[in-house]
Amino acid sequence: MTFAERMLAIDRRIIFIVIGLCTLLPLLYPVGLPIRISPEVKGIYDYIEALPEGSVFLLSLDFDPASKPELYPQAVAILRHAFKKNLRVVAMTLWVTGTGMADQVVTQMANEAGKTSGKDYVFLGWSPGGTAVIINLGQDLYTTFPTDYSGRPTEGLPVLAGVRNLRDVDYAVCLGAGNPGVDAWYVFGKDKYKFELGGGSTGVIAPGLYPLLRSGQINGLIGGLRGAAEYESLIGQKGRAVAGMDAQSATHLAIIVLVIMCNLFYFSLRHQRSQSERR
Template identity: 80%
Template sequence: MSFSERMLKIDRRIIFLLIGLCTLLPLLYPVGLPIKISPEVRGVYDHMESLPPRSVFLLSIDFDPASKPELHPQAIALLRHAFRKDLRVVAMTLWVSGTGMAEQLVSQVAQEAGKENGKDYVFLGWSPGGSAVIINMGQDLYTAFPSDYGGRATKGLPVLDGVHSLKDVTYAISLGAGVPGVEAWYVFGKDKYKFELGGGCTGVMAPGLYPLLRSGQINGLIGGLRGAAEYESLIGQKGRAVAGMDAQSATHMAIIVLVVICNLFYFTLRRQGGLQSPGLS
């Protein structure tokens, strides 16, 4: 049996192992491959950069653990940027199933940045009503959230000084994995109360939100893991998203190389007339 025949009949478990290594190693040891920054992600970053210190930044973490691989890195990157800019962070969620996860990630990044709960940030938690919560916040923030996630009264918190409703929010971003999400924040929030709005979403949802972006209804959009990796690169703190893109690129490259090599072996055997059964065993 020739070398080409042996390679075409290679045990497919070896290929599975190779693909597994190409995925795992970049996650453990990120390379940090160059990432081109898209205009839509740049729009969010530039607006965040333009905000003066102590501006009110509202982050609505509208997803649950099912969408964590794509949206969790986006939330971490945005919070790191906000705390670095010394913004007052007001975090919340419209998804009850994501409340615990949202509180954990906000506390984690705040602790990392040395920020104080109640003074530099607050996590309001979840309130029943879905999109109606946005309307309530637009009328009176303290009616929608009389207390924060920890049970403290929201009135009198230093982080909310001068904040009475959504009209007092400088910039809001919804990281949405469905409904309610970015569209709800535009329809029931920005369109009525006139605050600036950005968005983040899973990769599969991004095409459906581009009309809002092109019309200027949102000023930026972070789409999927790729968008999170772009934002990590912009703030100079590469994390899970960049590692995930490294793993994706390495896996794609391995598949391309395997396809090319197998075709070379196949056509080599065909010219030699020794091909018995095409394809892998």
């Protein structure tokens, strides 16, 4: 058996192991491959970067565990940036299935930055009503969320001083995995109450949001894991998203190399058989 024949007959489990290693090793030991920053991601970064200290930043974490691999790293990167800028962070969710996860990421990032709940940030939690919640927030925050997620009365919290409704928000970002999500925040929020809005979404949803971006209805868009990796690079704190992109790049490269090698071995074997038939 020739070398080409042996390679074409290789046990498929070896290929599985190669692909597995290409995925696992970059996750454990991120390389930090260069990532080109897209204008849509930089739009959100630049807006937050330009906000004065103490500005009110609303973050709506509208996703569930199914979309966590893409949107959770986005939330981590944006919260790190907001807390670094000493913004007053008001977090919430329109998805009841993601409430616990949203509370986890907000609390974790706040503790990392040394921020105090009620003073520097608040997690309002979830309120029933979907898009109606956005409309109600535009009228009165305190009737929409009388208490925060931990049960404290929201009225009187230092972080909400001077905030009555969405008109008092300096910037809002929705990280949405579906409906309600970014489009709902524009239609029922920004369009009615005139605050600036940015968005984040899973990779499959992002193309459908580009009309909002191109028309200026949102000022930036973070798309999927790639967008999260770009944001991590912008804030200089490479984490799970950059590692995920390393793993994705390494896996794609391995697949390309394997396809090329198989084709080379196939044509080499075909050439050898053609020559032997002529003899």
